[in-house]
Amino acid sequence: MPAPKGPLKHFLQISDFTADEYTYLFGRVKAIKDLFHSYIQYRPLVDRTLAMIFEKASTRTRVSFEAGMYQLGGSVVHLTTGDSQLGRSEPIEDTARVISRMCDIVMIRTFEQTKIERFAAFSRVPVINGLTNEFHPCQILADIYTFIEHRGPIQGKTVAWIGDGNNMANSWLQAAQLLGFTLHISTPKGYELSLKTAEVKTSASLKLFDDPLEACKGAHLVTTDVWTSMGFEAENEARKAAFAHWKVNDAMMAAADKAAIFMHCLPAHRGEEVDASVIDGPQSVVWDEAENRLHVQKALMEYLLLGRVGGR
Ligand code: CP
Numbered sequence: 001m002p003a004p005k006g007p008l009k010h011f012l013q014i015s016d017f018t019a020d021e022y023t024y025l026f027g028r029v030k031a032i033k034d035l036f037h038s039y040i041q042y043r044p045l046v047d048r049t050l051a052m053i054f055e056k057a058s059t060r061t062r063v064s065f066e067a068g069m070y071q072l073g074g075s076v077v078h079l080t081t082g083d084s085q086l087g088r089s090e091p092i093e094d095t096a097r098v099i100s101r102m103c104d105i106v107m108i109r110t111f112e113q114t115k116i117e118r119f120a121a122f123s124r125v126p127v128i129n130g131l132t133n134e135f136h137p138c139q140i141l142a143d144i145y146t147f148i149e150h151r152g153p154i155q156g157k158t159v160a161w162i163g164d165g166n167n168m169a170n171s172w173l174q175a176a177q178l179l180g181f182t183l184h185i186s187t188p189k190g191y192e193l194s195l196k197t198a199e200v201k202t203s204a205s206l207k208l209f210d211d212p213l214e215a216c217k218g219a220h221l222v223t224t225d226v227w228t229s230m231g232f233e234a235e236n237e238a239r240k241a242a243f244a245h246w247k248v249n250d251a252m253m254a255a256a257d258k259a260a261i262f263m264h265c266l267p268a269h270r271g272e273e274v275d276a277s278v279i280d281g282p283q284s285v286v287w288d289e290a291e292n293r294l295h296v297q298k299a300l301m302e303y304l305l306l307g308r309v310g311g312r
């Protein structure tokens with residue numbers, strides 16, 4: 001592809017966009033989702049190609065990006081470490097230069113954030129973070145959109161994060177600061193989130209709790225994630241011991257606001273980080289949350305490739 005004319009924008013972490021851009025984006029998500037549910041074709045990305053690079057496993061991210069790009073009229077190339085030269089030590093910078101001359105937009109799921117940053121630095125086209133060790137911004141987009149759909153604006157609300165101070169927690173922290181909600185975090189000792197990673201100096205929007213039940217008190221959204229993220233499997237046994245009390249249960253949901261909802265980015269382990277009665281219970285919105293990955297990412301690709309549409 002020829003280098004695009006406008007300024008190049010990537011989506012590598014939540015802090016890459018402004019609050020105003022999120023307001024615009026969430027408006028587009030609604031419009032694009034409504035078209036999808038009305039069986040109305042919307043194909044603004046005919047002839048555009050998305051390259052997806054997966055260095056870790058995926059179900060939701062792969063299906064939502066691939067189905068989303070086809071629905072928008074474009075096509076998709078799927079690469080993994082094992083079936084590309086990335087697995088044979090081709091430098092990420094060279095891979096970026098080549099793929100971005102052939103494709104219009106790139107989604108990468110990889111290990112270190114520095115790897116996706118190096119790719120983006122040498123890419124002629126927009127790069128989207130499909131999960132790194134440090135961040136999972138597409139999931140947070142879907143989660144916030146899902147909250148808005150169910151409960152209205154997230155500004156001024158409280159989100160309780162129970163469990164690992166991981167890629168999801170770091171992205172929630174950036175979102176809380178940018179969008180004006182409060183984040184309650186409870187992690188076991190040794191698994192705290194890092195203000196340095198999220199590049200948040202002191203966050204007025206952040207409150208830390210030793211006791212996960214305390215963190216849930218008054219929360220409008222309770223959310224958690226696996227105890228062991230991809231890439232950390234060697235720590236699995238130690239984590240199972242350390243996280244035993246950080247399982248979202250009915251008592252925690254009862255301590256939350258009476259209209260509280262529950263989210264989990266999935267895949268979930270019932271009986272570990274969440275009880276089945278919670279994830280399969282009436283407050284859980286995890287299937288809407290998963291579906292919304294499709295709609296938010298279609299809006300994201302539209303924005304990164306076409307800018308604001310319809311004079312907004
Ligand atoms: N939530 C999420 O990113 O799921 P996958 O790992 O299946 O893509």
Ligand code: NVA
Pocket residue numbers: 131132136166167168225226228229230265266267
């Ligand atoms: N924190 C999890 C999220 C999976 C979608 C991981 O990184 O494995």
